[in-house]
Amino acid sequence: MANYKDIESTLIHGGVYGDRFTGAVNVPIYQTSTFEQEGLGKHKGWEYARTGNPTRHALETLIAELEKGKAGFAFSSGMAAITAVLSLFQTGDRVIISRNVYGGTFRVLDKIFRNFGIKYSFEDTSDLKSLTQKLSKDVKAILLESPANPLLTVTDIAGIGKIAKENGILTIVDNTFMTPYLQRPLELGADIVVHSATKYLGGHSDLIAGLVVVNSEELAERLGFIQNATGGILAPFDSFLLIRGIKTLAVRMDRHVENAQAVAKYLQNHEAVKQVYYPGLEGAQGYEVNQKQGKNGGAMISFELKAPYKISKFFSSLKLIALAESLGGVESLVCHPATMTHASIPEEKRKEIGISDALIRLSIGIESIQDLLFDLEQAIGESEK
Known part of the structure; x- marks a missing residue:
């Protein structure tokens, strides 16, 4: 992982740059479902493409570097990414969400996760004093967008992060509207950043993808397990297209x-x-x-x-x-x-x-x-x- 002074360079040269086998400046599309192993327990770092693929790994490394996080994860859609993050929670847990948030985020909480006993509540995350008073023992996360969809409501991410840490709560920020080029929530105190990479990161309305970046090894291990176990991963070709899109972000x-x-x-x-x-x-x-x-x-x-x-x-x-x-x-x-x-x-x-x-x-x-x-x-x- 190179250390570039400006994000403009990291967008192009960050993550896994090029191909060491051929010298190609672009990471190849490893269009394979499995990898031949040298012997029992002996492989070259790759076993099965749901668990890991070199093209997807290059993308995941890149988004982690751009968001200044510990690890990145690529999913088949923004909603697959949100679903994986919400799978971190258990029956009885409550997630606070911004008053205006993407309708799909509301829908998956209301129609899917509520069936498993995971609760949610709408709150005005831009009002820190009021939000603090709404925190109960069952609240395990605050999921927000800033600016929010569709009223462009702004929330003080650093303020939310401070409140959340004082109460042992995770801060999850959907950074789709801003991208890491304009805003980096992990540097402001968030724990998890989510992107519908279909949008600005892809940039050309030709792919569907979701990305998640986490700020700790513990969250990386948990989310990596969920990604592999549930299998909503991004395909190699879409990973390649997304890397290409990010270069011009x-x-x-x-x-x-x-x-x-x-x-x-x-x-x-x-x-x-x-x-x-x-x-x-x-x-x-x-x-x-x-x-x-x-x-x-x-x-x-x-x-x-x-x-x-x-x-x-x-x-x-x-x-x-x-x-x-x-x-x-x-x-x-x-x-x-x-x-x-x-x-x-x-x-x-x-x-x-x-x-x-x-x-x-x-x-x-x-x-x-x-x-x-x-x-x-x-x-x-x-x-x-």
Whole structure:
């Protein structure tokens, strides 16, 4: 493992770099299910590809290095990664989750893990004083997103980490929106970092993957056992694609954020816009905290249009920005959280936590900013008719 001064170099040269057998600068795709052994108990470090694969190992080493953790683990999806992490807990344990969190995280807790006696509760993780008062003996973890999906709520990760450690609780941070290029939760006191690597880390909307990084050997051993035992591992080809995507993360994120800041300011000053949610805007909820713990506000924006602007007409009028699930690709995407990413959360709960039916979420890509602003302007204009 090399020690590079800047993350821009680590993104390209970190982890397992190249192939020592041939001199190839890219780690090969080891497309094999098993490995020949020299004799009983004698192998070259590899036995069966569910347990370990050189291409996947290169990716896992890279993400651990980027997040400054002890070990990394690659899974077949972001939800497989979340599921593996939640498998650390037992019947009677409670997990506190952010008030606005990805709908799939809520769904797996509510529909799957609750069947096994693992409890959860929604709390405002951005209010540290209130959260401290909600801690009970059965709470074993705080799972948060910052900025959170879809209202971009910012939580003080260092503050949560301190509270959690004082109470013997794990801090789990979904860092999908920010990536290790913009924010490193383990350095702020978190114990576990999760990524839907489908998003910015892959960056090209061509793979599904999940990553986890832990801050201790004990957690590494436990999660490694779960990964091998349950088998939701990432395939060699997708591991290769993800390594390739990560190499350009810095240059992509710089352009994503540059465009997002311009779009957020445009929306903030537009007469048709009721509310903008973007932690990179001065005065936004959590702006100061986000400035302290992250490089910038990221590239996700949510907003609401005023009446009588019709969101259904807005969606159908967009020409460049695609209406689609997911985020973090080079192309800009728009979605309607209430009926798409957060549809699994009951309507009354969505309203309680502030996810209105009028909310629009944008994943800002790396296209020409002039073209993006033009597309938004004409779609907003059409939505008034």
